[in-house]
Amino acid sequence: MQPDAAPRPTLADVAARAGVSQSTASLAFSGSGPVSDATKERVLAAASELGYAGPDPRARSLRRGRSGIVGVVLEERVRAAFLDPVKIQMLDGISEGIAPLGAGLLLLTDTGVAGESAVSIESAPVDAVVLIGCSPRLAVSIEALRRRGIPAVAIEGDTGEDLPEISIDNLQATRRGAEYLRQLGHTDVAIVTLPVDAARTRGPLTDELLRSSTAATASQRLAGAREIFPEATGRSAGASSIEEGLEAARALLADPANRPTAIIAQSDLLAAGVIQAAEELGMHVPGDLSVLGFDGIRVDGLQHDLTTLAQPSVAKGRAAGEAVVQMLSGEPPESRCFTSTLHVGDTTAPPRTPAG
Amino acid sequence: MQPDAAPRPTLADVAARAGVSQSTASLAFSGSGPVSDATKERVLAAASELGYAGPDPRARSLRRGRSGIVGVVLEERVRAAFLDPVKIQMLDGISEGIAPLGAGLLLLTDTGVAGESAVSIESAPVDAVVLIGCSPRLAVSIEALRRRGIPAVAIEGDTGEDLPEISIDNLQATRRGAEYLRQLGHTDVAIVTLPVDAARTRGPLTDELLRSSTAATASQRLAGAREIFPEATGRSAGASSIEEGLEAARALLADPANRPTAIIAQSDLLAAGVIQAAEELGMHVPGDLSVLGFDGIRVDGLQHDLTTLAQPSVAKGRAAGEAVVQMLSGEPPESRCFTSTLHVGDTTAPPRTPAG
DNA sequence: CTGAAAGCGCTTACAG
DNA sequence: CTGAAAGCGCTTACAG
Incomplete structure (x- = not known):
């Protein structure tokens, strides 16, 4: 295990011990070339006697031009x-x-x-x-x-x-999900986005924030939702997590007199947090609030079958x-x-x- | 981007173009050797003219004997x-x-x-x-x-x-956690273990299952718990997940007349599942059931501050x-x-x- | 500060 | 089926 123990045997050592040329020894290891079984066996035997563990990947990759x-x-x-x-x-x-x-x-x-x-x-x-x-x-x-x-x-x-x-198809997929919500009869829809800017700002989805957007995925999904609900606003999360979804939804649902009937979350983890926030407030999902996710992952521990845009x-x-x-x-x-x-x-x- | 486009320039090409020896060119890149600033600059200029992106890591690692x-x-x-x-x-x-x-x-x-x-x-x-x-x-x-x-x-x-x-300290840590439960007054304690055998068998913690155990971690933590609660039994989970903890706890809590007052879970994810199962059944944690975890991770979305053995x-x-x-x-x-x-x-x- | 030379350990045409 | 030779692209003593 010491890095500077005895010098490792090389292919040349093995070849010498087996009494063959180095090329033959190489062929015996790579398995690709034509080598007689007897020779191959001899090489392998020599290798095992010397404790040779196979060709050095560093040399191999230099010679082959590929590192694997x-x-x-x-x-x-x-x-x-x-x-x-x-x-x-x-x-x-x-x-x-x-x-x-x-x-x-x-x-x-x-x-x-x-x-x-x-x-x-x-x-x-x-x-x-x-x-x-x-x-x-x-x-x-x-x-x-x-x-x-x-x-x-x-x-x-x-x-x-x-x-x-x-x-x-971030935009089209979200539009499809939003369209489904509209068909169900929803008109008052809020959105919880993935982080939109480099600072991962957590807060209301203001125009100013959106202007500084650097995240294509969040922007595209938002655009898709707004093709169906042009007025929809909401909050940006600081990460894709249950915790962030929970916080965002607490804010969105804070005023009982003024709650959306559906929330579009840009990830399943965010959606799971939204559901948790709603249930915390005594709301029923989907009775009092519909929740749409994105990803199609199985959220560990989530007891709902989440409506979501399953991406492959x-x-x-x-x-x-x-x-x-x-x-x-x-x-x-x-x-x-x-x-x-x-x-x-x-x-x-x-x-x-x-x-x- | 084509792998077989024009041949990449080598350090020798760069040296030739800069009018220096290859060793000097090498030194100019590694930065370690003594090279005059003027020479170094000339080498770097030649490199950038040729589009040389730096020493080939494959050759370098063969020569140095280290791959990094x-x-x-x-x-x-x-x-x-x-x-x-x-x-x-x-x-x-x-x-x-x-x-x-x-x-x-x-x-x-x-x-x-x-x-x-x-x-x-x-x-x-x-x-x-x-x-x-x-x-x-x-x-x-x-x-x-x-x-x-x-x-x-x-x-x-x-x-x-x-x-x-x-x-x-898997054993000692679990023993310490179990000891804490005992001090609280618990005597009827169940355990949800990590997978114990290679097949990740999910089910009751039978002696037979434990005999086929191949998982040191699960065994050690179990042993620690049993030093305090020698009679404690429970279930083995098929993985460390909320879902598995939920299933195990549903089984352990199925009979209202015969429920443990505390459950020792061998991971925080399992513990989160246990809590979820308990709350599903209308039990309060910790009022009706105490739950101990292991790991000290933050379980995304878990609204409790889990009592656990925090490992670094x-x-x-x-x-x-x-x-x-x-x-x-x-x-x-x-x-x-x-x-x-x-x-x-x-x-x-x-x-x-x-x-x- | 710079250069000439050796060599890291292998694989691959090329002969035989 | 086997061998002799070249060379992958570098770095590192060693001289100067």
Whole structure:
């Protein structure tokens, strides 16, 4: 276990011990070339005698020009990113998508302190990269990757570049959900958005706040809702979490005389918080308040079947992984835009008629 | 972006263009050697003219004998592992701990299909590895790493080897929590455990099930509880989740005539589920039922201040990262066992006296 | 402060 | 089926 113990045997040592050339020994390990069974056996035996654990991946990757590693660039620190179940599902999809490569996933962050890290976006030994989520730094990262000649694909990136991009129909999906609420008879609808600006401001959805918006996803979903309910306002949350949904909804429902009959939440976690706030106030969902989510995740512990716009998060990740595989085999990668589907659960119903 | 576009310039090209030797060019990039500012500038200018993005990390790592990558071995697929907030915190701690290395984190799984992956535990270009959680395959992984001469540290691993290990006082902590319940006056206590066997059997905590236990953590925490309540029984959950806690508690509380006055849950997520089940049944926590958790995470959306055994998950990760740094600098790494602290929240109280 | 040389450990055409 | 040779792109003693 000491890093500076006895020198590790190399392939040359193994070859010498087996009495074959180094090329033959190499072939015996890679399994691809034509080697007689007897020779192969001899090489493997020599290896095990010497305690040789297989070709050094560093040398192999230099020679082959491939490291077998795909980078995943998160816009925030590991902990923050993985609090979002949608991101975890995407990560899982990515690992499915790149499975044919047998590649590993290297976590990278976008935090800008490039020189600090031996391994950063500008220097990581990766064959390709998947960028998750947009960030102010995205353009810088993309430029660095372009210079290095490393293929990249963005999920919900709004890259403005020629990168392939994997996205969903944020606007249309939300419009569809809003349309469903209108058909149920709702007219007084409030919205709880994902963070809209870089500061993740928590508060009323003012025009000023919206002008400083840097989050494409939140803006698109809001626009979709407003195509049906042009006057709809609400609150922006500081994160996608139950807690934030709870706080936002407490504010929206504070005045019993002036409550919306439905709330559109831009994520399922926010929706779960909204439901919790409503029930806290003695309201029934969906009797007194309809709640619409977005994502289609299973919220652990939520006892409702949430009405939501189910987005194919795993498929998005998988598509990103597949795009990586395509690019690495020289094929032109495809951008893809997935469709979310309205799942009607038990959290939406017609509004109670006033005094009826 | 095409992988087979024009050949990337190399350091030799840059040196030629700048009219210096390759060694000087290398020094100009690494920043460590003595190079005159003028020369350095000339090299950097040549690099930018050629579109050279810096030294190739593959070549650098072969030459240096270090890849700058630390592997994290999860016992299950990415999605499953990251559903557990404790693991995410540990991951975050690891990245803090290895920060001095500037290294990246490579996700590896323990799933055994070694030959399938170009990059697996037996072949990943990692300088060191952190093993998270125990698994039946742990021994195999450790042996592979030992052969490769790659330093490793295990978190809650029970490795039985000479690996440094980062753990917590599972037994003593639980005993302390149980002792607190006893002091409050509880005598009828049930337990909801983490999965105890490889199959993650969900059901009553029978002796037979416990005999097939492979999970050290669950066993240790159970043992701690039984030091105070030797007769205590309960149910094993199929995972650490609110949903599983809910199901287990529904079973434990099914018979109104025969309910425990307190439940010890082996994780906070399980505890949150227990609370939910109790409230569903119209019971009050802590009035009708005391609930003790384990972990000290903030459960998103939980409106109680959970009484729990707060373990320092981030610190555990950080300690593992620090052990990696130590091993890589040739120092003997330290095993560490952290102490969990009893956080008394609002989910525990004396039992209601019968008919009082 | 700069340069010439060796070599990290492998894989891959190319001959035989 | 096997071997001799080149070279992937760098960094690092070693001279000067």
